[in-house]
Amino acid sequence: MTAVRTQVLIIGTGFAGLGMAIRLKQAGLNDFAVLERAGEVGGTWRDNTYPGAACDVPSHLYSFSFAPNPDWSRSFSPQAEIQEYLERTATDFGVRLHIRFHHEVQGAVWDEAERRWRVATNHGDFEAEVLISATGALSDPSVPALPGLDRFEGTVFHSAQWRHDHDLTGRRVAVVGTGASAIQFVPQIQPGVAHLTVFQRTPPWILPRWDRQFSRAERWAFRHLPLVQRLARAGIYWGREQMVAGFVVAPNFMRAAEQLARRHLRRSVPDAGLRAKLTPDYRIGCKRILISNDYLPALTQPNVDLVASGLTEVRPRSVVAADGTEREVDTIIFGTGFHVTDIPVADRIVGRGGLALRDRWAEGMKAYKGTAVAGFPNMFLLVGPNTGLGHSSQVFMIESQIAYVLDAVQHIDRTGDVVEVREDSETAWDDGVQRAMGRTVWTTGGCASWYLDDRGRNTTLWPGSTWRFRRHTARFDGGAYRVVEPAPSPRPVTANL
Ligand SMILES: Cc1cc2nc3c(=O)[nH]c(=O)nc-3n(C[C@H](O)[C@H](O)[C@H](O)COP(=O)(O)OP(=O)(O)OC[C@H]3O[C@@H](n4cnc5c(N)ncnc54)[C@H](O)[C@@H]3O)c2cc1C
Numbered sequence: 324m325t326a327v328r329t330q331v332l333i334i335g336t337g338f339a340g341l342g343m344a345i346r347l348k349q350a351g352l353n354d355f356a357v358l359e360r361a362g363e364v365g366g367t368w369r370d371n372t373y374p375g376a377a378c379d380v381p382s383h384l385y386s387f388s389f390a391p392n393p394d395w396s397r398s399f400s401p402q403a404e405i406q407e408y409l410e411r412t413a414t415d416f417g418v419r420l421h422i423r424f425h426h427e428v429q430g431a432v433w434d435e436a437e438r439r440w441r442v443a444t445n446h447g448d449f450e451a452e453v454l455i456s457a458t459g460a461l462s463d464p465s466v467p468a469l470p471g472l473d474r475f476e477g478t479v480f481h482s483a484q485w486r487h488d489h490d491l492t493g494r495r496v497a498v499v500g501t502g503a504s505a506i507q508f509v510p511q512i513q514p515g516v517a518h519l520t521v522f523q524r525t526p527p528w529i530l531p532r533w534d535r536q537f538s539r540a541e542r543w544a545f546r547h548l549p550l551v552q553r554l555a556r557a558g559i560y561w562g563r564e565q566m567v568a569g570f571v572v573a574p575n576f577m578r579a580a581e582q583l584a585r586r587h588l589r590r591s592v593p594d595a596g597l598r599a600k601l602t603p604d605y606r607i608g609c610k611r612i613l614i615s616n617d618y619l620p621a622l623t624q625p626n627v628d629l630v631a632s633g634l635t636e637v638r639p640r641s642v643v644a645a646d647g648t649e650r651e652v653d654t655i656i657f658g659t660g661f662h663v664t665d666i667p668v669a670d671r672i673v674g675r676g677g678l679a680l681r682d683r684w685a686e687g688m689k690a691y692k693g694t695a696v697a698g699f700p701n702m703f704l705l706v707g708p709n710t711g712l713g714h715s716s717q718v719f720m721i722e723s724q725i726a727y728v729l730d731a732v733q734h735i736d737r738t739g740d741v742v743e744v745r746e747d748s749e750t751a752w753d754d755g756v757q758r759a760m761g762r763t764v765w766t767t768g769g770c771a772s773w774y775l776d777d778r779g780r781n782t783t784l785w786p787g788s789t790w791r792f793r794r795h796t797a798r799f800d801g802g803a804y805r806v807v808e809p810a811p812s813p814r815p816v817t818a819n820l
Contacts, residue, residue, distance in 0.1 A: 324447055331732060332442055332451035333353035334428050334668070337366020339705035339721045340457035341409060342387060345417040346729050352736060356451075357418070358444055364413045366459050368406040373485040373504060374511035375693060376402035379532075379614050383545075383552060384559040384716045387412065391552050393545035399534045428723035431456075433700060438807075440701070445678065452741075453732055457705040458668040461661040467499070471637040477653040483661070489654065493517045497652040501527055502773075503613055505658030510617035519627045520642070520650050522634045525770065526600065528584045528607040532614040533763050563715040567788045570608050571712050574764035581607040591619035600631040602707045608713060609768025663783055664688060664776035674699035675743070675807075688782040689753040691803060692796055694724055695744035700807045701735060703728045709756050710792070711783045713765070719789050727796035734799050741807040748803035759786040774816045791792050807813070 331347060333340045336359040344357050363369050381484045382400040386392055396404060413419050420583035426444040431454055434441050442449040464481040467473075472479065480486045482504040492515045498505055501523040510620045513519055537545075545552040569576035584607060592598045601619065603610075622629050634644035641651045664687075669680040675698050683698055690696045694703050705728070710720050735742060760766055760781050765774050774783045785792055 324446035325439070326450045327356065328450045329354050329356045331453045331455065332358040332440065332449055333455045333457055334431075334458035335359060335366060335462075335705075336361075336364035336413070336422060336460060337368075337457065337459050337462070338387070338409070338718050338779070338798070339459070339725070340455075341413055341418065342718075342721055342725050343455055343457060343705060343728065344421055344730045345387075345389070345412070346417040346725050347732065348418055348421075349661070350729055350733065352732060355421055356449065357422045358426040358428055358442070358449070359422055359424050362424045363410065364411045364419075364422065365406045368402055368409055370462070370483050371402060371485075371504065372487070373482045373508040375507040376504070376701065377507065379503065380563070380716045381559045383556045384563070385718055387718060388556075390415070391545075391549070391556070393542060393552060393609055395537065395542075395545075397534055397536045399532065401740060408752045409560075428458075428668070428671060430671050430673070432677075433675055433702075435675060438700075439780060451700055453735060454702045455705065455728060456668055456672065456702070458666065460663050460666065460706050460711060463661050463662045463667050464657070465660050466657050467634075467659055469634060471639075472655075474639050475637045475655065477655065479655045479657070481657045481659070491516050491654065494654045495650075496654045496656060497522065497634070497650065498656050498658060500656055500658035500660065501525075502660055504660075506516075506613050506615045506618040508656075508658070510615070510621035513621040513624055513627060515624060520652065521622065521627065521629050522642075522644065523629060523631055524633045525605075525610065526603045526631075527610060527613045528581065528603050529613045529615055529619060530584050531587050532616050550712050558578060560715070560719070564788055564790070566714040569764070571759065571763045571786045574606050574608065574767055577607045577764060580612070584612075585594065588619060589618075592623055594623065597623065597629065600629055603770075606764050606768035607768035608764040609770035610772040610774075611713060612641060658774050663773050672699070672702070674702070687776050687778055687780045689749065689756075691744040691749040691752045692724075692727065693785070694727060694796070695749070695804070697744050697749045699747040700741045700743040703731060708782045709753075709785055712789065713774075713784055715789055720785065720792060723789070723793040723796040727799060730799035734801060734814065742801065742804040743807050744804050756786060757781075760784075762768070762786075777792065 333343050336357055340357055341364055347355050373804050377399050382395040392408050426446050429443045431440055431442045440451050440454040455680050464483045467482055478489050494516050495518045496516045497520045499522045588598060631642045634642055636643040637644050641649050643649045672680040688708035690704055690707040693707040694702045705724050763783050763786050774781050776782050
């Protein structure tokens with residue numbers, strides 16, 4: 324079977340891959356394909372269908388700037404609405420034609436002689452001049468390797484792969500983890516289950532969730548007076564941006580938020596013993612700040628048991644906590660997050676000289692502007708290292724990166740060059756990021772978090788304001804790159820998909 328050849332190949336159809344496809348198309352660069360392992364667009368929002376799933380950044384900001392949605396039903400939209408928005412956006416902007424669903428990328432290798440990427444999927448091979456990986460930072464669920472888990476006789480699943488066919492009514496359920504997903508689904512399942520045991524290694528800081536339904540008048544205004552929606556978006560953006568100083572420069576600024584969270588805890592949990600277990604001993608912001616009005620009250624219910632330690636062993640019909648106590652359960656739900664600092668696609672992308680991205684990152688992930696890696700010509704990452712946020716919408720960062728990569732692709736299209744970021748540019752960028760990281764609450768706040776890799780390096784978050792990142796990525800800065808030899812041969816004729 325001959326390989327399908329395109330100028331650009333994108334992997335993934337979450338906010339990042341979809342946004343990239345739309346921007347390429349709008350720029351008149353139609354020779355691209357998008358490979359998606361699932362059967363629909365949406366990424367995070369297609370996969371996380373657990374009860375109560377919703378965004379925790381207001382929807383008017385957590386959406387594409389070029390595709391405002393006047394119909395958001397409330398400030399923090401539920402999963403189904405965000406998924407519906409992404410599906411509609413893919414259709415409205417005409418990119419569905421370019422998407423190959425059920426195509427999982429198994430390997431992508433840079434062919435030095437032919438100056439292009441050779442990409443193998445479970446449904447055939449592809450070739451492209453430019454590869455854009457948008458496989459997501461929170462896309463591959465992580466389940467701890469617990470002794471005995473494979474011998475458990477009940478039902479086990481991860482919150483990102485919710486078993487809707489498994490009725491939880493009357494079950495004895497163990498929930499492992501108390502992160503952003505667990506605090507959303509715990510209050511939803513608590514009323515129906517016979518008993519719920521929540522395993523908490525470290526308590527999260529939780530702030531009130533100021534969520535509300537938009538009135539019909541507001542939605543009318545968003546639809547008919549676009550300026551109103553733009554102002555709402557700008558208001559949310561700048562409100563959130565105020566928080567940056569507390570995260571990255573002066574963690575002491577976070578004290579006020581900490582007091583608010585303590586008051587929220589006092590009001591929600593009258594029992595002093597339970598409250599003690601739920602009181603964090605690190606600075607707020609060090610781990611992701613969570614927002615919820617119903618998680619803490621759910622934990623006070625008589626059918627809930629909070630175990631303030633990890634789960635250490637699974638037996639055929641029970642789970643054992645670190646303190647040795649055993650509880651009979653018939654369902655285990657993991658809210659244990661994702662492979663963030665060890666993204667699986669790094670094993671599958673192989674650059675110049677046969678070097679796998681995983682090996683290139685043996686000392687930890689890094690990329691110039693979170694986007695380009697030395698040794699990987701004509702390849703760009705969306706939501707790459709140090710582009711995540713603790714305070715605002717990831718979509719803002721994604722759009723910044725998309726603008727940068729689009730400019731790079733236009734440069735490549737114009738010149739026929741193969742470009743690769745210089746190692747010194749990458750190193751200087753990464754040194755700057757890690758220097759800035761030293762002052763942040765993620766470093767000084769006294770916690771261990773999923774933001775850090777196993778060497779304790781924060782390779783996930785952007786230590787600055789989002790507008791600064793946008794300035795850095797405003798245009799492709801060819802000076803930071805080198806043009807890879809040999810000189811271009813006549814450009815191949817490519818098929819338009
Ligand atoms: C439950 C949850 C709630 C969140 N809430 C918020 C929020 O409120 N605000 C916020 O800013 N961020 C939030 N996030 C972060 C969220 O992941 C990002 O905001 C954003 O959705 C990431 O988009 P993406 O396109 O980078 O990745 P994803 O949405 O993860 O998309 C990646 C896509 O790549 C595909 N893919 C992966 N590997 C391959 C392969 N080998 N071959 C082919 N296809 C592949 C996947 O199937 C997927 O469709 C949340 C994350 C989770 C998990």
